[in-house]
Amino acid sequence: MFKYFEPSKIFSITSKAPKYVLFLFIIFISIGLTEALILSPEDYKQSHSVRIMYVHVPAAWITLGIFSSMTLLSIVGYIFKIRNFFLISKSLAPSGFVFIIIALVTGSIWGKPTWGTWWAWDARITSMLILALFYLMYLLVWRLYKNEDKIFKISALITILGIINVPIIKYSVNWWNTLHQPASINILSKSTIHPSMLVPLAIMTAAFALFSLLIFLMKYNTELIKIKNKGLDRL
Amino acid sequence: MISEILFMNGYGLYVWSSFAFTLLSFFSLFVVTKIQYARERKKFIVKFGNLKSEKASFAKSQSINKQILSNTSGF
Numbered sequence: 070m071f072k073y074f075e076p077s078k079i080f081s082i083t084s085k086a087p088k089y090v091l092f093l094f095i096i097f098i099s100i101g102l103t104e105a106l107i108l109s110p111e112d113y114k115q116s117h118s119v120r121i122m123y124v125h126v127p128a129a130w131i132t133l134g135i136f137s138s139m140t141l142l143s144i145v146g147y148i149f150k151i152r153n154f155f156l157i158s159k160s161l162a163p164s165g166f167v168f169i170i171i172a173l174v175t176g177s178i179w180g181k182p183t184w185g186t187w188w189a190w191d192a193r194i195t196s197m198l199i200l201a202l203f204y205l206m207y208l209l210v211w212r213l214y215k216n217e218d219k220i221f222k223i224s225a226l227i228t229i230l231g232i233i234n235v236p237i238i239k240y241s242v243n244w245w246n247t248l249h250q251p252a253s254i255n256i257l258s259k260s261t262i263h264p265s266m267l268v269p270l271a272i273m274t275a276a277f278a279l280f281s282l283l284i285f286l287m288k289y290n291t292e293l294i295k296i297k298n299k300g301l302d303r304l
Numbered sequence: 305m306i307s308e309i310l311f312m313n314g315y316g317l318y319v320w321s322s323f324a325f326t327l328l329s330f331f332s333l334f335v336v337t338k339i340q341y342a343r344e345r346k347k348f349i350v351k352f353g354n355l356k357s358e359k360a361s362f363a364k365s366q367s368i369n370k371q372i373l374s375n376t377s378g379f
Contacts, residue, residue: 080368106323107309117312120319124326167333175322182318280330287337294344294372301351301363 079153080293083286090283097276104269112266119266121179127274128171129197131281133235135165136200139207140228147225155221158228159211160288164281166204173197184248192241193249196234203231348372 105123112119139158146154176194177187188194207227214220242251253262260267310316352373355363363369 080371084371102323106319111313117315118318120312120315121322124322128326163333163337167329171326171329174325178318178322178325182315284333284337287334287341291337291341291344293368294341294348297369297372298344298348298351301348301355 080290083290083293087283087286087290090279090286094276094279094283097272097279101269101273101276104272109269110263110265115183118179118182121175122266123269123273125172125175125179126270127277128168128175130274131277132165132168132172132200132204133238135161135168135281136204136228136231137235139165140232143221143225143228147221152217152221155224156292157285157289158224160285160292161281162204162207162211163288164284166201166208167284168277168281169197169201169204173201180248189248191247191249192245193238193247196238196241200231200234200238203227203234207231345372 101123105120109120109123111117139161142154142158142161145151146158173194176197180189181187207224210220210223210227214223241247242249254260254267254270262270310320312319352360352363352369364373
């Protein structure tokens with residue numbers, strides 16, 4: 070089964086896909102921005118500041134999704150010794166890191182008009198900051214070490230330790246008294262967000278997901294070419 | 305209408321700066337990733353060009369190498 074994950078087979082798809090993904094991203098982000106900044110209504114309590122939600126929430130969702138995927142790939146890759154899974158994980162990391170920075174910065178900007186402060190050491194914000202540090206450590210490991218086995222081991226360990234933080238981020242607003250509001254969107258129970266705000270949020274989430282896919286594809290292709298460059302050196 | 309979109313009841317600065325930061329981050333990441341890709345591909349093409357004919361034909365027999373050389377999508 071794992072032969073289908075061979076780089077040469079994947080490259081034939083990943084080298085052609087970015088232009089189509091970029092095209093879709095431009096469509097989704099254009100509609101999403103129009104909805105988020107102009108068409109969606111203001112909140113009765115937060116007024117127009119609620120619009121920050123359309124960049125803050127998708128960024129937070131996607132960074133958590135990316136880190137979870139990286140962990141899964143690292144664990145499976147380590148158990149079955151599939152080098153390609155580590156490459157996929159490595160290629161996901163830059164967009165995950167940028168998304169967590171966006172979530173933290175936009176959250177901070179949103180905090181000022183809503184809570185009266187740029188930053189608070191509350192459970193949700195602090196646990197997100199810790200996840201950002203795990204992303205940073207993961208990226209640094211690939212930069213600092215040269216031995217691949219060592220990189221695979223350490224990076225897998227970082228993702229395993231970091232994933233412990235993901236449920237803490239998710240449930241921090243329920244477990245502790247925090248400034249951060251509880252989730253408005255629930256898969257298992259009824260969401261408390263109005264459809265006029267849910268639609269732009271869904272479109273922006275799709276746009277952000279497409280952007281992370283675009284960066285992943287470009288990064289993954291770069292990694293494959295790097296490997297091929299080393300292969301040419303050995304010829 | 306335009307001033308309402310810009311000022312947003314006094315929240316304009318917060319909202320616009322959040323969106324600007326997000327889009328700027330996207331743009332920066334895209335450009336950096338594109339530069340890295342272009343640099344690696346250029347390196348590959350130069351190395352490939354320096355190969356002797358029999359090594360080059362062996363390298364060309366690998367489909368992925370052919371794909372890298374022929375990729376004209378700009379990515």
